Amino acid sequence: MLQVVIIGSGNVAQHLIKAFSNNAEVQLKQVFARQPKCLLHLLPADKITGSYNEIVNADIYIIAVSDDAISEVSAQLPFNNRLVVHTSGSAALEAISNQNRRGVFYPLQTFSKNKAVDFTTIPICIESEFDEDFSTLKNLGYTLTKNVYEINSAQRQALHIAAVFVNNFTNHLYSIGSNICKENAISFDILRPLISETADKINTLNPLEAQTGPAVRNDNNTIQRHLDKLNDENQKDIYTLLTKSIQKAHEQKL
């Protein structure tokens, strides 16, 4: 059974704590948190420590803290030559102090405090400094999901950028849609089926083929009417830039 220690108490740490607590193949031995009280709703007090010196032995140490804190936290671990991984999409493997064997265990999903996630559908991207640790990380990944991918640091950074586009920026477009509805006394519920279908469609069509709307039709009358109606300059700028970008992408296709 793989023995795991988690270091951190934020969103990703808490989702991993929940996932490993219910996992028959993993023993979650301990969690380190600067404020141990934050985790008492998830774990018994004797499994939480706030002191680096009390960290116990384990096969894998998972640092789930903000990117900027990875170096500092990893440098404070009072041991050497153990397998220490971070969970970041954008930090390099080298962000971890080289006193230990380094790796990455990056679950590619959007984690919110108030929404449970189903780990079995989440892709986990792994990378290891030493070949001998790769299978350990792979095994740990497979205890959570079928989707384990070997992704190097350069690929992982590209993937994180792609994730910003398809997740963060997409969610912001939902937010703009919601604001436009609110300003016009329209229920946002009307847009929900469209949002689901848009996400669903690219499972059968590639996104370039799936593109519809006035931009790809070069329907300049509609585009101009939309720009005339929008009175928020920021929304206008986004509308203009994305319309041009769609048109450019489809010119290149021809």
Next chain:
Amino acid sequence: MLQVVIIGSGNVAQHLIKAFSNNAEVQLKQVFARQPKCLLHLLPADKITGSYNEIVNADIYIIAVSDDAISEVSAQLPFNNRLVVHTSGSAALEAISNQNRRGVFYPLQTFSKNKAVDFTTIPICIESEFDEDFSTLKNLGYTLTKNVYEINSAQRQALHIAAVFVNNFTNHLYSIGSNICKENAISFDILRPLISETADKINTLNPLEAQTGPAVRNDNNTIQRHLDKLNDENQKDIYTLLTKSIQKAHEQKL
């Protein structure tokens, strides 16, 4: 039983033909198409006409043609004072020639030729020039879906703009994500669960609350790293504009 004639042979027309052909409460009497052959895979030849003079009597005439053609097509109908509606999200009710009683029957969904849609989940936005026609349109809508909304022309135009943001622009962000994956030899499959979850999340959280990522965290190191890594100027511009827009939206929230 409501008797319907559809005018048009494009995407929306074909999806409506399929939906009404399987509908026990509606009699699809005829379809007008400039090129009747285009519809022979959907209808028997005697139900298709290419001549305005052969159009039969019906309760509702649905013009499902491109926005620019609505005026011309509606002006050529060889009858008066019947209920004629268009299916456009952005054309005004007045785009229809005033020789007939005008209305709008706008199914808010993204229709692709190669993907079936489930009409029972699609919102239909209706509007009528005369009160007496409103219930006819409402009844027609309810034969397809539970989600029938009364939406006036100004609201419909706003809704169409909101739909461009949450559908057309979102799909384009998927396309950019897919390109970034391709350039880095990463399977786009890794992003699919994230895309689904992003769309699903806003059914339980509002989009402003659901926002995650470097922009909303004001994580300028990550933002700068991403911009340094992107080498497509257009992708850089989109990244910069949407990052600023997310930050503005969250400043306003505070």
